[in-house]
Amino acid sequence: xxxxxxxxxxxxxxxxxxxxxxxxxxxxxxxxxxxxxxxxxxxxxxxxxxxxxxxxxxxxxxxxxxxxxxxxxxxxxxxxxxxxxxxxxxxxxxxxxxxxxxxxxxxxxxxxxxxxxxxxxxxxxxxxxxxxxxxxxxxxxxxxxxxxxxxxxxxxxxxxxxxxxxxxxxxxxxxxxxxxxxxxxxxxxxxxxxxxxxxxxxxxxxxxxxxxxxxxxxxxxxxxxxxxxxx
Amino acid sequence: xxxxxxxxxxxxxxxxxxxxxxxxxxxxxxxxxxxxxxxxxxxxxxxxxxxxxxxxxxxxxxxxxxxxxxxxxxxxxxxxxxxxxxxxxxxxxxxxxxxxxxxxxxxxxxxxxxxxxxxxxxxxxxxxxxxxxxxxxxxxxxxxxxxxxxxxxxxxxxxxxxxxxxxxxxxxxxxxxxxxxxxxxxxxxxxxxxxxxxxxxxxxxxxxxxxxxxxxxxxxxxxxxxxxxxxxxxxxxxxxxxxxxxxxxxxxxxxxxxxxxxxxxxxxxxxxxxxxxxxxxxxxxxxxx
Ligand SMILES: Nc1ncnc2c1ncn2[C@@H]1O[C@H](COP(=O)(O)OP(=O)(O)O)[C@@H](O)[C@H]1O
Ligand SMILES: [Mg+2]
Numbered sequence: 014x015x016x017x018x019x020x021x022x023x024x025x026x027x028x029x030x031x032x033x034x035x036x037x038x039x040x041x042x043x044x045x046x047x048x049x050x051x052x053x054x055x056x057x058x059x060x061x062x063x064x065x066x067x068x069x070x071x072x073x074x075x076x077x078x079x080x081x082x083x084x085x086x087x088x089x090x091x092x093x094x095x096x097x098x099x100x101x102x103x104x105x106x107x108x109x110x111x112x113x114x115x116x117x118x119x120x121x122x123x124x125x126x127x128x129x130x131x132x133x134x135x136x137x138x139x140x141x142x143x144x145x146x147x148x149x150x151x152x153x154x155x156x157x158x159x160x161x162x163x164x165x166x167x168x169x170x171x172x173x174x175x176x177x178x179x180x181x182x183x184x185x186x187x188x189x190x191x192x193x194x195x196x197x198x199x200x201x202x203x204x205x206x207x208x209x210x211x212x213x214x215x216x217x218x219x220x221x222x223x224x225x226x227x228x229x230x231x232x233x234x235x236x237x238x239x240x241x242x243x244x
Numbered sequence: 245x246x247x248x249x250x251x252x253x254x255x256x257x258x259x260x261x262x263x264x265x266x267x268x269x270x271x272x273x274x275x276x277x278x279x280x281x282x283x284x285x286x287x288x289x290x291x292x293x294x295x296x297x298x299x300x301x302x303x304x305x306x307x308x309x310x311x312x313x314x315x316x317x318x319x320x321x322x323x324x325x326x327x328x329x330x331x332x333x334x335x336x337x338x339x340x341x342x343x344x345x346x347x348x349x350x351x352x353x354x355x356x357x358x359x360x361x362x363x364x365x366x367x368x369x370x371x372x373x374x375x376x377x378x379x380x381x382x383x384x385x386x387x388x389x390x391x392x393x394x395x396x397x398x399x400x401x402x403x404x405x406x407x408x409x410x411x412x413x414x415x416x417x418x419x420x421x422x423x424x425x426x427x428x429x430x431x432x433x434x435x436x437x438x439x440x441x442x443x444x445x446x447x448x449x450x451x452x453x454x455x456x457x458x459x460x461x462x463x464x465x466x467x468x469x470x471x472x473x474x475x476x477x478x479x480x481x482x483x484x485x486x487x488x489x490x491x492x493x494x495x496x497x498x499x500x501x502x503x504x505x506x507x508x509x510x511x512x513x514x515x516x517x518x519x520x521x522x523x524x525x526x527x528x529x530x531x532x533x
Pocket of ligand 1: 026029031049050051052053054055056057058
């Protein structure tokens with residue numbers, strides 16, 4: 014079942030045409046990996062879907078409902094959770110208070126799931142980067158989302174946490190959450206993705222299987238000079 | 245919490261033991277704390293500084309005074325002194341609350357200046373002459389009016405601090421984007437805080453008019469009122485429940501002592517206070533908590 018569909022998204026900042034007609038579709042329980050060079054518009058794409066910025070053209074559908082013009086908080090409540098590239102915990106709230114939308118029992122479960130139950134009374138700002146990423150994921154999950162937009166969650170994680178996060182995200186897929194994963198850590202991305210989208214200069218230059226991406230001449234060209242595919 | 249309750253009880257009984265002079269001093273302190281609490285509903289919970297928040301106070305004072313002057317009676321006069329600032333707040337806040345940081349502060353200041361000019365130039369507001377209320381009421385009554393308003397403010401802050409609203413406001417004041425990502429309607433909650441604040445300010449305005457028996461535009465739209473109230477808030481930051489009250493009393497006693505000893509020192513103190521305000525703004529002094 015399709016949960017998210019994006020049609021011809023366009024976005025410019027002044028003369029900078031950041032997205033020039035990006036489309037894709039996402040099924041429940043699927044994970045779409047998005048890669049692309051720095052500045053290719055990946056975060057902007059997430060901002061548009063979650064309503065932080067409004068597209069100049071194109072439309073966004075959640076379970077068939079047009080959400081393009083909804084304000085960000087309404088989009089969140091209707092079932093799209095997101096994380097930020099740089100985690101932004103709430104300064105004055107404890108870890109547990111971040112999950113205020115959940116009942117006590119669900120809160121405990123979620124804290125355990127992301128491995129933060131021993132830090133429940135810490136302030137968000139007293140956490141390490143890895144812990145902040147866990148908190149941010151938990152915060153997005155506290156909305157009980159149908160779609161999860163993850164912006165470089167693996168960046169800066171140590172190998173143990175990376176493995177844990179891979180396991181965690183797999184279990185989210187199994188629950189039927191559709192996930193968009195923007196990621197530079199390609200090992201994690203290839204371990205998780207059902208399909209891959211490669212964007213460069215605001216256009217989709219590849220869409221398909223994880224295996225095919227290595228062979229695509231467009232992708233190789235876009236990444237020329239970057240060492241992304243050599244490891 | 246205990247200290248606060250005890251202090252409220254002392255305040256409730258205070259008029260039994262005080263002469264007219266001290267009753268006036270304490271009324272001034274109460275009045276200052278009311279402004280501070282009302283401003284803090286916006287300042288503490290949204291991190292926006294309503295520097296020109298006395299606009300709503302002045303509007304309340306004038307609405308009340310004009311209503312009484314027209315012979316409306318006290319109950320309709322009080323009601324309209326809530327209603328008019330509230331409607332005004334609803335009217336301006338969708339724009340005001342979309343302004344960021346300092347622009348918001350300047351926006352409220354603009355309202356204050358605008359209302360002051362308007363009040364002075366219009367005929368029916370008494371122009372620069374102001375309005376004399378037909379009957380002064382006993383100072384004891386206006387003291388208890390201030391006191392009741394104070395209790396209302398404290399209860400309001402108390403219930404916010406005890407509820408989910410506290411979490412929501414702490415989210416949106418520290419990170420607007422993050423708050424929206426968990427479904428918080430940031431603008432709505434900001435508007436709510438301004439509207440509730442304006443209701444308290446309107447009521448405080450009517451109580452002030454009763455207390456003074458006379459108002460003019462320069463008194464009720466005075467920037468000095470904002471400066472004093474923000475001084476209180478900067479000194480009592482992170483203690484939204486009891487801070488404004490205790491700090492107001494402390495400051496008012498200092499003001500009074502200086503004023504009666506030497507008016508020049510009073511001016512100097514206000515100057516220093518202003519410098520302090522600018523230095524530690526916008527986050528206030530950080531006490532260990
Ligand atoms: N709010 C903004 N205002 C102006 N330009 C922006 C804004 N956000 C992003 N950009 C520009 O859009 C381009 C894409 O940025 P971004 O989406 O962050 O790329 P990525 O996440 O793929 O690295 C960059 O050139 C960036 O400078
Ligand atoms: Mg990015």
